[in-house]
Amino acid sequence: MNFCSSCGEKVVYRVPQGDNRERYLCEHCDTVHYQNPRVVTGCLPVWQDEVLLCRRAINPRSGYWTLPAGFLENGETALEGALRETREEACARVSDANLYTLFSLPHISQIYMFYRARLADMSFQAGEETLEVALFSEADIPWNELAFPVVTETLQHYFEDRVHGDFPVRSKEIRRSLLQSQHGRAGKG
Amino acid sequence: MNFCSSCGEKVVYRVPQGDNRERYLCEHCDTVHYQNPRVVTGCLPVWQDEVLLCRRAINPRSGYWTLPAGFLENGETALEGALRETREEACARVSDANLYTLFSLPHISQIYMFYRARLADMSFQAGEETLEVALFSEADIPWNELAFPVVTETLQHYFEDRVHGDFPVRSKEIRRSLLQSQHGRAGKG
Numbered sequence: 405m406n407f408c409s410s411c412g413e414k415v416v417y418r419v420p421q422g423d424n425r426e427r428y429l430c431e432h433c434d435t436v437h438y439q440n441p442r443v444v445t446g447c448l449p450v451w452q453d454e455v456l457l458c459r460r461a462i463n464p465r466s467g468y469w470t471l472p473a474g475f476l477e478n479g480e481t482a483l484e485g486a487l488r489e490t491r492e493e494a495c496a497r498v499s500d501a502n503l504y505t506l507f508s509l510p511h512i513s514q515i516y517m518f519y520r521a522r523l524a525d526m527s528f529q530a531g532e533e534t535l536e537v538a539l540f541s542e543a544d545i546p547w548n549e550l551a552f553p554v555v556t557e558t559l560q561h562y563f564e565d566r567v568h569g570d571f572p573v574r575s576k577e578i579r580r581s582l583l584q585s586q587h588g589r590a591g592k593g
Numbered sequence: 594m595n596f597c598s599s600c601g602e603k604v605v606y607r608v609p610q611g612d613n614r615e616r617y618l619c620e621h622c623d624t625v626h627y628q629n630p631r632v633v634t635g636c637l638p639v640w641q642d643e644v645l646l647c648r649r650a651i652n653p654r655s656g657y658w659t660l661p662a663g664f665l666e667n668g669e670t671a672l673e674g675a676l677r678e679t680r681e682e683a684c685a686r687v688s689d690a691n692l693y694t695l696f697s698l699p700h701i702s703q704i705y706m707f708y709r710a711r712l713a714d715m716s717f718q719a720g721e722e723t724l725e726v727a728l729f730s731e732a733d734i735p736w737n738e739l740a741f742p743v744v745t746e747t748l749q750h751y752f753e754d755r756v757h758g759d760f761p762v763r764s765k766e767i768r769r770s771l772l773q774s775q776h777g778r779a780g781k782g
Binding site for chain 2: 405406407408409410411412414415422425428437438439440441442443475476477478479480481482483484502503506508510511513515532572573575577
């Protein structure tokens with residue numbers, strides 16, 4: 405950030421009065437430009453004993469398998485964002501969605517949420533940012549070709565929890581190198 | 594948003610190529626300025642059969658009672674943010690924090706999270722943005738003087754769940770008028 409998005413003057417980077425951390429600040433129009441973590445939401449779509457995965461057509465991690473997910477937009481609930489991303493990336497509809505995993509990724513200032521949901525029918529197909537969409541049983545999950553640690557952990561929890569039929573919400577944090585888990589462009593998934 | 598924070602030129606508001614919604618966009622340096630929901634995190638500090646509330650010293654809802662909470666900062670986990678806000682607003686330390694409620698507030702593009710936690714000791718006091726801090730038993734909660742619907746709902750769930758000693762994570766949405774639940778300055782709680 406170099407310029408004030410409000411008045412166009414140069415910004416400075418310092419602690420504003422009454423605050424305790426550095427911010428981008430316009431001394432011309434007195435605007436503080438706060439920067440905060442972004443939320444990524446998605447679904448774990450389940451069909452009988454299989455789960456739906458998408459193979460990414462875009463970087464980062466192009467060619468790797470992921471759960472349909474992307475950045476939450478203004479004006480959406482977390483669930484609405486998860487359902488939209490599932491439609492956009494897998495052209496899939498789900499029902500009975502329940503919050504399942506929540507991850508903090510402080511190194512990239514992201515909060516990730518996945519909803520466990522029932523796939524409504526078999527009419528899914530690859531969206532614009534997806535190479536292919538497929539259903540996988542537990543034995544066939546391509547564990548070494550998963551795109552992000554949040555996907556791996558959500559699937560691991562799911563198969564563990566499925567044994568008992570109890571799916572408590574899991575709240576976790578993942579601290580990794582930028583390369584391993586960065587999720588692409590700022591603000592749009 | 595009027596100017597590009599990267600190069601200082603005027604921005605336009607239109608759908609970028611390959612996107613499906615309007616964004617602030619700089620046609621000079623080709624930067625898309627995404628705007629996304631913000632995350633507010635806080636604690637429900639519990640001491641024996643009482644809960645800790647803070648009376649707000651700042652607008653919005655100055656003079657009303659709230660749970661300690663504020664905007665998550667870059668580089669923090671959701672839990673770290675909740676603990677920091679509890680220190681800043683109530684000078685209180687907690688332990689055994691577990692995610693308890695998660696709210697989507699789409700009309701103000703916020704995600705709210707509260708952690709149920711054990712108050713570590715009685716050495717709490719009002720922080721800079723707080724008029725007073727006090728412990729309340731269920732019978733004494735000032736229900737008509739609570740600052741925000743997310744606080745009311747979190748407390749209601751807590752007292753319901755306490756009867757059975759089981760505190761499942763509650764994921765909800767609240768759609769209200771701006772006046773009733775807006776949470777102050779953009780990005781800093």
